[in-house]
Amino acid sequence: MRAVQYRSVGSEPEVVEIPTPEPGPGQVRLKVTAAGLCHSDEFVMSLPEGSFPLPMTLGHEGVGVVDALGPGATGVSVGDSVAVYGAWGCGTCHACARGAENYCPRASALGIQPPGLGAPGALAEYLIVDDVRHLVPLGDLDPVAAVSLTDAGLTPYHAIVSSLGSLPAGSTAVVIGVGGLGHVAIQILRAITGATVIALDVDEEKQKLAREVGAHRALHSDDSAVAAIRQLTGGVGAQVVFDFVGAPPTLEIARQSVAQAGRIEIVGIGGGTLAAGFFSTPMGASVRAPYWGTRSELLEVLELARSGAIHVEVEQYTLDEAPEAYRKLHEGTIRGRAVVVP
Structure with missing residues (x-):
């Protein structure tokens, strides 16, 4: 064969x-x-x-x-x-x-x-x-x-289901990376949660894809993203950030844009690590690396x-x-x- x-x-x-x-x-x-x-x-x-x-x-x-x-x-x-x-x-x-x-x-x-x-x-x-x-x-x-x-469906589904308690109506979910997993994650979030979905990507075509599959907002994934997320959430931040890249720059966006008592789900294997602690992540925030x-x-x-x-x-x-x-x-x-x- x-x-x-x-x-x-x-x-x-x-x-x-x-x-x-x-x-x-x-x-x-x-x-x-x-x-x-x-x-x-x-x-x-x-x-x-x-x-x-x-x-x-x-x-x-x-x-x-x-x-x-x-x-x-x-x-x-x-x-x-x-x-x-x-x-x-x-x-x-x-x-x-x-x-x-x-x-x-x-x-x-x-x-x-x-x-x-x-x-x-x-x-x-x-x-x-x-x-x-x-x-x-x-x-x-x-x-x-x-x-x-x-995989591209099961992996984001597992991460999202694990965070369902943090995603009622009125909450905000951020999806970083609108690739194979990220564009499915947006659809799952729209299907089973009450969250407003903000998608981030460095590529304009993938931002367009994010909007096509249901993201409420699609932003450029750069130094301006954190301020934009804070503004869109009234300064509170996102209840859950799903990072489907996992590189140092995207993890930093996740750290700075997650709300107090929020969750960061590191799904991507981009080689980055995130320090979680009293002087790093917001009060009560949790960091998790789900698998499949x-x-x-x-x-x-x-x-x-x-x-x-x-x-x-x-x-x-x-x-x-x-x-x-x-x-x-x-x-x-x-x-x-x-x-x-x-």
Whole structure:
């Protein structure tokens, strides 16, 4: 089969021919119908040698049709259209028992890694899923339109649901970075909260996208942003700031624009850190770094999409075009999310 692999440190992804995998006991093989690209892939490819086993098939956003069942695998049938829940855990600890495999405390010690972030990923013609519990029915959703919801939808949804108590009617939410995750976050905020949504981005086209998907205001993400947010909130600041960039400049905007007793959710992996303390963040403010989401939250995200409340802006590519799509992702010229159709 053909696959997109990161083969050596510092190299670009390549389209290669590799053997088609066979499912082992309890495993499921999918014929991939769509796979999403993410900045997390870029982060993985920036790490030093030894961080991940190479070569590695990329792609942690995946949907497909069940193609083959390993011995003992039950709960799905050949031909089922499914989405992959990618935050794999041990399956037996307290976190996994409640569906929060994204916070499994044993995964690292057991060598369990998500597809495309250690285990072979979805940027291939076929994908092995380790356990049927990591499959969610896709139903009538279009695979190309829905695949990015497994991360670009689930990750902001998890961050927002965790902050729902701070987002009643009359509150303000700031979304920093209107990329693959940020533009979905705006829609989720409009769908399930009463907050006024202010979006920030350095790119005017992405500010335009923010307004198109429901932001009440879209501002330039620069030194003027804090004053603008303070003015729009009557000097109070935002009850929650969602930083989908996570770089030092955006974290500083978050620190200065969050309200007292507010929340900062650092979702982006831009390399920045934020000092939280008595003389740094406003009184009562909390800082959190959420990771991915739970299995039940993925079901909820798919239901939001099915109802028409949220969607992902998609640029579609073939498997052969995947390396070029990664270059565009690095340049920041993708509108929404890049999706590869094998």
